[in-house]
Amino acid sequence: MILERGISLEFLKSFILGVKSTLAVHLFRAKVGHSLFWVSAGFLLLVAAVVVSVSFKNQWNYKTLKPRGQAGFNFKNSIEMIEAGSMALGHNAGVSAVCSAVSGASSGLLIESGFPVFTKNVVFSVLLGFLLPLWCLTFAVEGLGSEREGKTLFWLFSKPVPRSSIYVGKFLAILPWVIIWSLGGFFVLAVCAGDSGIFAFKLFWQPIALASITYASVFFFMGACLPRASLIALAYAFVVETLLGSMPGSLKQLSVAFYARCIMFQKSSDLGVVLEQGGGYGDFSQTMAICFMLGIALMFLVAGIFFFGKIELRGQR
Amino acid sequence: MIGVSPVATKPDIVPLWCKKVSKWHGNFLGLNDVSLELRPGITALLGSNGSGKSTLMNLIAGQLYPDTGSIRIFGVDPWTWRGKHLVGYSPDLDYFYSSWSINDFLMRMACLAGIESKKVPSLVNEILDVVGLLSVRTTLLRRCSLGMRQRAKIAHAILMDPPLLVLDEPFRGIDPVGRRDLVQLLLKLQSSGKTILVSSHELEEIEKLTSQVVMLRSGRVVSAGPVSRARDRLLNKPVEIALEIESAEQIRFLAQTVFNYSEVLGVHLPEGKAHILMVLTRNPEIVFSYLVKISIENNIPIRRLEVLDEAPAEVMESLFQG
Numbered sequence: 001m002i003l004e005r006g007i008s009l010e011f012l013k014s015f016i017l018g019v020k021s022t023l024a025v026h027l028f029r030a031k032v033g034h035s036l037f038w039v040s041a042g043f044l045l046l047v048a049a050v051v052v053s054v055s056f057k058n059q060w061n062y063k064t065l066k067p068r069g070q071a072g073f074n075f076k077n078s079i080e081m082i083e084a085g086s087m088a089l090g091h092n093a094g095v096s097a098v099c100s101a102v103s104g105a106s107s108g109l110l111i112e113s114g115f116p117v118f119t120k121n122v123v124f125s126v127l128l129g130f131l132l133p134l135w136c137l138t139f140a141v142e143g144l145g146s147e148r149e150g151k152t153l154f155w156l157f158s159k160p161v162p163r164s165s166i167y168v169g170k171f172l173a174i175l176p177w178v179i180i181w182s183l184g185g186f187f188v189l190a191v192c193a194g195d196s197g198i199f200a201f202k203l204f205w206q207p208i209a210l211a212s213i214t215y216a217s218v219f220f221f222m223g224a225c226l227p228r229a230s231l232i233a234l235a236y237a238f239v240v241e242t243l244l245g246s247m248p249g250s251l252k253q254l255s256v257a258f259y260a261r262c263i264m265f266q267k268s269s270d271l272g273v274v275l276e277q278g279g280g281y282g283d284f285s286q287t288m289a290i291c292f293m294l295g296i297a298l299m300f301l302v303a304g305i306f307f308f309g310k311i312e313l314r315g316q317r
Numbered sequence: 318m319i320g321v322s323p324v325a326t327k328p329d330i331v332p333l334w335c336k337k338v339s340k341w342h343g344n345f346l347g348l349n350d351v352s353l354e355l356r357p358g359i360t361a362l363l364g365s366n367g368s369g370k371s372t373l374m375n376l377i378a379g380q381l382y383p384d385t386g387s388i389r390i391f392g393v394d395p396w397t398w399r400g401k402h403l404v405g406y407s408p409d410l411d412y413f414y415s416s417w418s419i420n421d422f423l424m425r426m427a428c429l430a431g432i433e434s435k436k437v438p439s440l441v442n443e444i445l446d447v448v449g450l451l452s453v454r455t456t457l458l459r460r461c462s463l464g465m466r467q468r469a470k471i472a473h474a475i476l477m478d479p480p481l482l483v484l485d486e487p488f489r490g491i492d493p494v495g496r497r498d499l500v501q502l503l504l505k506l507q508s509s510g511k512t513i514l515v516s517s518h519e520l521e522e523i524e525k526l527t528s529q530v531v532m533l534r535s536g537r538v539v540s541a542g543p544v545s546r547a548r549d550r551l552l553n554k555p556v557e558i559a560l561e562i563e564s565a566e567q568i569r570f571l572a573q574t575v576f577n578y579s580e581v582l583g584v585h586l587p588e589g590k591a592h593i594l595m596v597l598t599r600n601p602e603i604v605f606s607y608l609v610k611i612s613i614e615n616n617i618p619i620r621r622l623e624v625l626d627e628a629p630a631e632v633m634e635s636l637f638q639g
Contacts (some may be wrong), residue, residue, distance in 0.1 A: 002502060004532060006376065014398060014431075017431045018398075018431070021429050021430075021431055022429060023430050024428060025428055025429055026426045046615045084455075150412060150414075151410065151412040152412050152414055153414065154380060154412070155408065155413075155414070155426060155429075155473075157379075157399060157471075158378065158380070158406055159398075159426075159429045159430050159431075160398050160399070160402040160430060160431065160477065161398055161400035161401075161403060161429070161430075161431060163398070273419055312379065312380065312381045313375065313380045314381070315344065
């Protein structure tokens with residue numbers, strides 16, 4: 001028992017030393033010049049340009065959008081019809097007052113509808129379904145994937161520290177980059193969208209950061225343990241996060257984005273804004289969604305530590 | 318000084334202890350039932366390309382895990398992080414963090430190895446001086462010559478001052494002056510009590526370093542010990558000669574006749590090959606002359622004559638020349 005405790009303490013010390021030294025060496029040395037980085041930066045610029053264009057036309061509201069299931073008229077047209085009806089019924093003071101109140105309240109809502117429109121069209125679909133996985137894999141896959149592909153893992157494996165500490169140290173080293181890149185990208189889009197975007201950023205930065213950590217763990221695992229990790233990660237991002245994540249029914253629960261959307265849905269519902277009816281996002285409480293995301297992150301971290309510890313450097317010559 | 322199977326010593330008191338180690342690379346058996354023991358001093362690991370030298374070195378350095386058997390460095394499994402404290406490895410690979418300078422590389426490697434940060438700069442300076450890279454320390458690794466990178470690898474191997482050094486082809490790409498310096502360095506390390514296993518095709522340098530050799534062939538240890546013993550073993554190694562003769566009667570006659578010579582250790586007829594006679598000998602040159610003589614005198618046409626194993630001298634040559 002004493003021996004076991006002694007060994008455990010020795011291992012713990014070595015583990016902490018390994019994490020600290022790996023972190024110290026790699027924290028400020030994220031690889032930013034590779035092709036995936038430029039691809040993700042390019043997509044950020046592209047989406048930012050579209051958001052700026054929409055902001056420029058002042059279209060972050062429901063004025064030009066059509067109510068679901070009603071072809072022909074948009075929300076603005078509907079209010080104009082109510083106002084026209086009110087004028088036509090001008091002889092009845094009571095009816096006219098009710099119509100004016102409805103059209104006034106509706107117009108007010110339309111003016112303030114930028115937040116849900118921006119959230120649904122940019123945050124829910126483009127950011128969570130496409131950009132965020134791409135941004136996260138940009139840094140996470142490269143974390144140990146570049147060492148595998150560059151055949152420099154030997155230098156790490158020859159160090160007298162547990163491999164698990166190298167894995168954790170490297171993961172912690174890429175994490176700030178993933179979070180900064182993800183939140184930075186979200187912030188750029190939010191600023192481009194104006195007040196509605198900034199309001200959405202203030203409300204949703206936490207689920208976005210949490211989703212980034214989860215994606216980082218998933219993609220870091222792929223980079224460390226799978227060959228051709230960049231391709232596999234891209235395939236995962238598009239198939240699971242973009243396609244499955246936007247499918248109706250319970251299949252979307254396989255994606256990380258789903259749980260981030262659940263948290264956002266709850267947060268906006270607390271403000272009285274229902275973002276997407278019937279998406280199933282209300283089925284999970286914020287706490288459950290957070291637990292799911294942290295659970296996925298932890299599961300991939302543990303799996304990565306396990307498999308990384310078994311890697312043999314075959315064919316390094 | 319070097320023990321070959323069966324290993325009798327307790328694994329925890331010798332610098333390197335390998336017992337019945339085998340390693341597969343897919344369907345290819347890279348190392349086959351290798352047992353070995355090294356004591357302090359320099360030992361050369363010799364063998365042709367593909368003989369299993371790098372596989373053995375990777376196993377000793379804990380970069381590969383044996384499929385069967387076990388390896389211990391002072392009783393510690395080199396695969397574990399504890400084992401990495403005890404072995405410094407200079408691999409025969411040329412992959413580096415190319416954007417780092419030699420100095421940055423060694424500083425970061427020292428940091429990753431857990432050396433106290435205050436001690437790292439002075440230690441790296443000292444090591445760079447030892448391997449002759451102090452004046453070019455700021456050169457980026459991608460701009461370094463092969464010789465400079467080789468020295469950087471050796472510097473990396475001795476960084477932690479481990480008791481066992483495993484150096485795979487350390488002389489490759491190093492100029493004659495650098496080789497002389499490296500030989501001096503290794504002899505100095507040997508005198509400080511280190512155990513050094515070095516593989517090389519540069520026999521001139523190996524001869525200057527040590528008379529202790531381990532010879533590998535097709536993943537097996539064919540000889541271990543002083544060079545003289547290796548030479549004796551190889552010279553005494555029996556070889557098989559295959560003869561193809563037309564009639565079964567002539568084969569039987571030839572077998573009986575040739576077996577009477579003292580140089581012939583044995584003859585046999587392989588199953589399912591009616592026209593083949595196998596002759597086992599330690600002295601193929603003399604047996605060849607006997608066979609020719611018998612063939613001519615008795616009018617026995619030999620369709621084919623083939624040595625199934627290389628002659629000792631050729632084996633020696635191939636081992637040394639790779």
